[in-house]
Amino acid sequence: MLRAWLPAQRWFAGKGRDIRTLRLISAAELLPPGSSPGLLHLLLDVDGDCYQLLLGLRTGLPPALAPALIGRAEQGPYAGHAVYEALGDPRLAALLLERLRAPGTLGPLRFDRDPLTLIPAGLQPRPLSGEQTNSSLIFGDAYILKVFRRVGPGVNPDLELPRALAAAGCARVPAPVAWYEAALPGGEPLTLGVLQPYLRGSDDGWQLALRRLGSGADFTAEAHALGRATAEVHSALASALPVLALGPEQTARLAAGMTARLAATVREVPALRPYEAGLRQAFDALAAARGLTVSAQRIHGDLHLGQTLRTADGSWALIDFEGEPARPLADRRRPEPAVRDIAGILRSFDYAARSHRPFAPAWADACRAAFCSGYAATTGRDPREDPVLLRAYETDKAVYEARYESRHRPDWLHVPMAAIRRLAAPAPPHPHPHPRPQPPRRPHP
Ligand SMILES: Nc1ncnc2c1ncn2[C@@H]1O[C@H](COP(=O)(O)OP(=O)(O)O)[C@@H](O)[C@H]1O
Numbered sequence: 001m002l003r004a005w006l007p008a009q010r011w012f013a014g015k016g017r018d019i020r021t022l023r024l025i026s027a028a029e030l031l032p033p034g035s036s037p038g039l040l041h042l043l044l045d046v047d048g049d050c051y052q053l054l055l056g057l058r059t060g061l062p063p064a065l066a067p068a069l070i071g072r073a074e075q076g077p078y079a080g081h082a083v084y085e086a087l088g089d090p091r092l093a094a095l096l097l098e099r100l101r102a103p104g105t106l107g108p109l110r111f112d113r114d115p116l117t118l119i120p121a122g123l124q125p126r127p128l129s130g131e132q133t134n135s136s137l138i139f140g141d142a143y144i145l146k147v148f149r150r151v152g153p154g155v156n157p158d159l160e161l162p163r164a165l166a167a168a169g170c171a172r173v174p175a176p177v178a179w180y181e182a183a184l185p186g187g188e189p190l191t192l193g194v195l196q197p198y199l200r201g202s203d204d205g206w207q208l209a210l211r212r213l214g215s216g217a218d219f220t221a222e223a224h225a226l227g228r229a230t231a232e233v234h235s236a237l238a239s240a241l242p243v244l245a246l247g248p249e250q251t252a253r254l255a256a257g258m259t260a261r262l263a264a265t266v267r268e269v270p271a272l273r274p275y276e277a278g279l280r281q282a283f284d285a286l287a288a289a290r291g292l293t294v295s296a297q298r299i300h301g302d303l304h305l306g307q308t309l310r311t312a313d314g315s316w317a318l319i320d321f322e323g324e325p326a327r328p329l330a331d332r333r334r335p336e337p338a339v340r341d342i343a344g345i346l347r348s349f350d351y352a353a354r355s356h357r358p359f360a361p362a363w364a365d366a367c368r369a370a371f372c373s374g375y376a377a378t379t380g381r382d383p384r385e386d387p388v389l390l391r392a393y394e395t396d397k398a399v400y401e402a403r404y405e406s407r408h409r410p411d412w413l414h415v416p417m418a419a420i421r422r423l424a425a426p427a428p429p430h431p432h433p434h435p436r437p438q439p440p441r442r443p444h445p
C-alpha cells in the first residue's frame with residue numbers, strides 16, 4: 001500500500017524510482033490502542049532515507065476524508081481499517097497540537113515547548129495547500145506546524161537557527177514555540193516538527209515580486225529592505241553561533257567543492273556540458289584569489305524570494321532555515337560564507353524577471369543593486385566589493401538550480417540556463433567593484 005502511495009507524494013525524495021526496501025524504524029500510537037479514529041506515528045526507512053508518516057485509522061472513512069485515503073490495513077490490530085493521511089483529518093491534527101501544548105514523551109517521541117509561550121487550546125487546524133518540501137498545518141491562523149518528512153539524526157536547522165535567533169533577540173524570523181523529536185537508540189534525536197507563530201496577512205516575497213513585475217511596478221525599495229533584513233539575520237547568527245575565518249587553503253577547498261558539484265551536475269544535466277569550462281573559471285578564480293577575507297558562519301542555506309514573507313506591517317521576515325532539502329543534514333549545518341545566501345536572493349530576482357514576458361533584465365539589475373546596497377547599509381560591507389566570491393557563489397547556485405529544475409521542473413530549466421550562459425562568459429575585469437568617478441576628459445584639440 002505505502003509502496004504505491006509514497007512515490008506520489010511531493011515530499012518523497014525517491015520519486016520516479018521503484019521502492020526496493022521499506023523497513024519500519026519506529027511506531028507510536030498517539031491515541032490509546034483501539035481508539036477510533038486511531039493515530040499512528042511511523043518512522044520508515046525507505047531505501048536508506050528516513051521518512052515521517054502520521055496515519056489515521058478508521059473503520060469507515062467519511063466522504064470529506066476520501067482524498068486522504070492511502071489504503072486498507074491488511075493485518076495487525078487494525079486489519080480492515082482505512083489507513084489515511086492523518087494531517088488531512090482536523091480531529092487528528094488537533095490532537096497533535098494538544099500533544100505539543102503538553103510537553104512529555106510517548107514511546108520514542110518527545111514533545112517540547114518554549115515555557116514562556118502559552119499556546120491556546122482548541123485552535124482549528126487546516127492544512128497548508130500548495131507544493132512544499134514538507135507538510136504544514138495552520139492552527140487558528142495563529143500558529144503553523146511544519147511536519148518534516150525526510151528526517152535524519154541531529155537537530156534540524158529549521159529549529160536550531162530560529163531558536164538561536166530568537167534567543168539573540170532577532171525578530172526577523174518567527175520563533176519556535178513548540179517542537180517534537182524522536183529519540184532512537186544509539187543516535188542523536190531527529191527533529192520531526194516545529195510550531196511557530198503564523199504571520200497572518202503576510203505576502204510571499206516571490207508572489208509579491210511577480211505581481212510588481214506584472215504591473216510594471218518598481219521593487220527596489222522592497223529589495224533594499226530585504227537586503228537589510230538579510231544582513232540583520234546574518235549578523236544575529238554570527239553573534240549567536242561560531243564564526244570561522246577561512247584561510248586561502250580553506251577557500252580553495254570551497255572552490256574545489258563547487259568544481260566537483262559542477263562536474264557531477266554536468267553528468268546529470270548534459271545541457272551544461274558546453275559551459276563547463278567557462279563556469280569553472282569562476283571557481284578557479286576563487287581558488288586563486290589572494291588577500292580575500294572570507295569568514296564562514298551559520299546561514300539560511302537556501303535563501304530565495306519564496307523563503308521571504310513581507311508581513312502585514314510591511315517588514316520582511318525569513319522562513320524555512322532547513323537548507324537545500326537534498327543535502328545531507330551534517331552539510332547543511334556547516335558554517336559557510338554568508339554570500340551564499342546573498343547569491344540565492346540575487347538569483348531569485350533573475351528568476352522573477354525571466355518569468356515575466358518580456359524578460360525584464362533592468363528590473364532584476366535594479367533589484368540586485370538595491371538588495372546589495374541594503375545589505376551594505378546594515379553591515380557596512382557591500383557584497384559587490386567581493387566580485388570573485390560573489391560570482392563563484394552565483395555560479396554555484398545557478399548550477400544547483402539547473403540540477404533542481406531538471407529533476408523537478410524541466411519546464412523551468414531555461415531560467416538557470418540563461419544565467420549559466422552569462423556566467424560562463426569570461427568575467428569582466430574588476431579592478432574596482434564600483435566604477436570610480438573619472439576626471440573630466442580634456443576636449444580634443
Ligand atoms: N510563519 C509563517 N507565517 C506565515 N506563513 C508561513 C510561515 N511559515 C511558512 N509559511 C508559509 O508556508 C509555506 C511553506 O513553508 P516552508 O517553511 O517553506 O515549508 P517547506 O519546507 O515545506 O517548503 C511558505 O511558502 C509560506 O507561504
Ligand SMILES: O=P(O)(O)O[C@H]1O[C@H](CO)[C@@H](O[C@H]2O[C@H](CO)[C@@H](O)[C@H](O)[C@H]2O)[C@H](O)[C@H]1O
Pocket residue numbers: 132133206302304305306320323324325344347348349351352401404
Ligand atoms: O523552497 P524549497 O526549499 O523547496 O527550495 C527549492 O525549490 C525552489 C522552487 O520552489 C527553488 O527555487 C528556485 O525557483 C524559485 C522560483 O520558484 C526562485 O525564486 C529561486 O531563486 C530558484 O532557486 C530552490 O532552488 C529549491 O532549493
